[in-house]
Amino acid sequence: MNAPFRIEEVAARIEAEVAELTGQLGEAADFADLVERKKLPAKTGGFVLPGGLRGGAADAASGLFRQSFEEIVKVVLVVRVAGDPLRAKAVASLVPLARATISAVAGWAPDDAIGVFKLVQAELIGASGGALIFEIDFALDDQLRITTT
Numbered sequence: 001m002n003a004p005f006r007i008e009e010v011a012a013r014i015e016a017e018v019a020e021l022t023g024q025l026g027e028a029a030d031f032a033d034l035v036e037r038k039k040l041p042a043k044t045g046g047f048v049l050p051g052g053l054r055g056g057a058a059d060a061a062s063g064l065f066r067q068s069f070e071e072i073v074k075v076v077l078v079v080r081v082a083g084d085p086l087r088a089k090a091v092a093s094l095v096p097l098a099r100a101t102i103s104a105v106a107g108w109a110p111d112d113a114i115g116v117f118k119l120v121q122a123e124l125i126g127a128s129g130g131a132l133i134f135e136i137d138f139a140l141d142d143q144l145r146i147t148t149t
Contacts, residue, residue, distance in 0.1 A: 005050040006140065009110045010073050010117075014048070017104035020097055021046055031076065040131050041078050044093070046101075049074040051137055065146040070139040072120065075101055077134045090132045098122060098134055105138050115141025 024045035051072030058067035081089040109116040126133040
């Protein structure tokens with residue numbers, strides 16, 4: 001396993017490829033703070049969060065254990081549109097932003113990765129205070145290689 005939880009690399013990729021999110025991405029600590037305070041960001045932005053690991057097929061032979069796994073990275077977008085109580089403008093803003101984010105990450109991999117990121121799922125997870133909250137989950141294929149004695 002190389003660098004687990006590649007949230008910094010994913011955030012850098014999104015900021016480089018999605019102009020609207022440049023300088024507008026937070027980390028897990030920022031997200032936790034907002035949840036604790038029950039307050040959303042004042043403008044459109046997002047958070048890149050670790051989503052966990054999902055184990056795959058494993059095999060062991062003559063001192064070597066191998067197991068494939070997927071590393072999940074979550075991107076939570078918060079889309080705000082002032083003066084839009086029905087959120088119709090927010091939906092119109094969300095779709096291209098979500099597509100641009102997916103295009104920036106899906107099919108891309110950090111230099112030392114075994115596989116590439118793929119889209120796992122994307123869904124609207126909430127609407128509050130004039131904002132839509134949309135989560136996009138990506139998975140990167142990787143592999144454990146452990147020498148056993």
